[in-house]
Amino acid sequence: MDEQIKFMREALKQAKKAYRLGEVPIGCVIVQDHKIIARGYNRRNTDKITLAHAEISAIKKASKKTGDWRLEDCTMYVTLEPCQMCAGAIVQARIKEVVIGCMNPKAGCAGSILNLLQMQEFNHQVEITRGILEEECSEILSRFFKELRERRKKKKLTTKRLILRPWLETDAESLYKYAKDPEVGPIAGWPPHTSVENSREIIKNVLSVNETYAVCLKEDGKAIGSIGLMIGNASNLDLPDTEGEIGYWIGVPFWGEGLIPEAVTELLRHGFCDLKLEKIWCGYFEGNTKSKRVQEKCGFVYHHTNKNIHWELMDDVRTEHITCLTREEWEKSREEVKGYE
Numbered sequence: 445m446d447e448q449i450k451f452m453r454e455a456l457k458q459a460k461k462a463y464r465l466g467e468v469p470i471g472c473v474i475v476q477d478h479k480i481i482a483r484g485y486n487r488r489n490t491d492k493i494t495l496a497h498a499e500i501s502a503i504k505k506a507s508k509k510t511g512d513w514r515l516e517d518c519t520m521y522v523t524l525e526p527c528q529m530c531a532g533a534i535v536q537a538r539i540k541e542v543v544i545g546c547m548n549p550k551a552g553c554a555g556s557i558l559n560l561l562q563m564q565e566f567n568h569q570v571e572i573t574r575g576i577l578e579e580e581c582s583e584i585l586s587r588f589f590k591e592l593r594e595r596r597k598k599k600k601l602t603t604k605r606l607i608l609r610p611w612l613e614t615d616a617e618s619l620y621k622y623a624k625d626p627e628v629g630p631i632a633g634w635p636p637h638t639s640v641e642n643s644r645e646i647i648k649n650v651l652s653v654n655e656t657y658a659v660c661l662k663e664d665g666k667a668i669g670s671i672g673l674m675i676g677n678a679s680n681l682d683l684p685d686t687e688g689e690i691g692y693w694i695g696v697p698f699w700g701e702g703l704i705p706e707a708v709t710e711l712l713r714h715g716f717c718d719l720k721l722e723k724i725w726c727g728y729f730e731g732n733t734k735s736k737r738v739q740e741k742c743g744f745v746y747h748h749t750n751k752n753i754h755w756e757l758m759d760d761v762r763t764e765h766i767t768c769l770t771r772e773e774w775e776k777s778r779e780e781v782k783g784y785e
């Protein structure tokens with residue numbers, strides 16, 4: 445029993461990793477000879493693949509580690525009752541036992557909807573233990589869904605002159621108007637858009653990710669630029685899940701009005717206060733003095749330079765200066781501002 449609690453706690457740690465990525469918090473570990481040989485957590489949205497469930501990732505890792513697709517002497521600890529896909533994989537991998545945190549009445553296939561783990565018709569049946577750390581396992585899920593509902597309600601950020609809101613496909617025309625300009629994309633690292641249809645595709649496939657916002661003027665709600673916070677490995681900078689990177693651009697007619705610093709200031713507040721990030725990074729390519737000024741204005745501090753990197757989106761070679769702002773520095777700068785008020 446003690447061992448079961450101990451390993452379920454480890455599975456919960458994995459669930460927390462998913463939580464921090466904004467994924468449904470489900471975690472899993474696989475144990476062999478009283479030792480953890482593999483861990484996994486849900487990354488379905490991050491990796492954009494159905495197969496990225498906690499259990500499947502852990503099974504993959506366990507097989508890699510043991511060099512065998514059969515996991516006959518292994519026990520899986522998973523915070524939520526497995527779905528039909530994972531239950532199928534568990535049977536296929538011939539896992540000996542599954543220890544479950546909480547049940548999933550709407551989709552579980554270890555007893556709720558079906559019990560795929562114990563079908564007499566299959567050649568392998570899995571032992572099941574249910575309800576280990578049930579409360580913790582279900583609490584993290586209900587907290588996640590509660591926060592998700594709240595986030596969805598107030599997914600809009602506002603500043604004095606701007607609204608930052610998720611991109612909509614109906615923004616395609618407005619996006620194309622500004623993003624076709626060769627002065628905008630290339631210095632930020634992406635090619636100019638080629639048609640309204642091209643802009644629509646980019647809204648669907650690129651700009652629809654979590655924490656990417658259309659920068660809209662309050663007066664008419666039209667999208668005139670974009671700003672995003674890429675958290676953890678959503679960033680190219682290879683960041684841990686407690687750090688993020690801000691990227692932005694705005695249409696040429698709006699340059700020099702201080703709108704991007706205004707948007708960045710709000711996104712910094714959102715990142716540090718709402719998302720509890722520890723560090724936020726930014727960067728600009730050699731020669732992009734406008735972007736450099738934005739970052740200085742917003743308190744980012746020069747960190748390092750990546751020289752002569754091959755930039756895939758543009759298929760060219762560039763030098764990128766990376767800047768950073770820690771939570772501590774940000775809090776301090778806010779206090780200073782307050783002091784002047």
Ligand SMILES: [Zn+2]
Nearest residue numbers: 497526527530
């Ligand atoms: Zn699953």
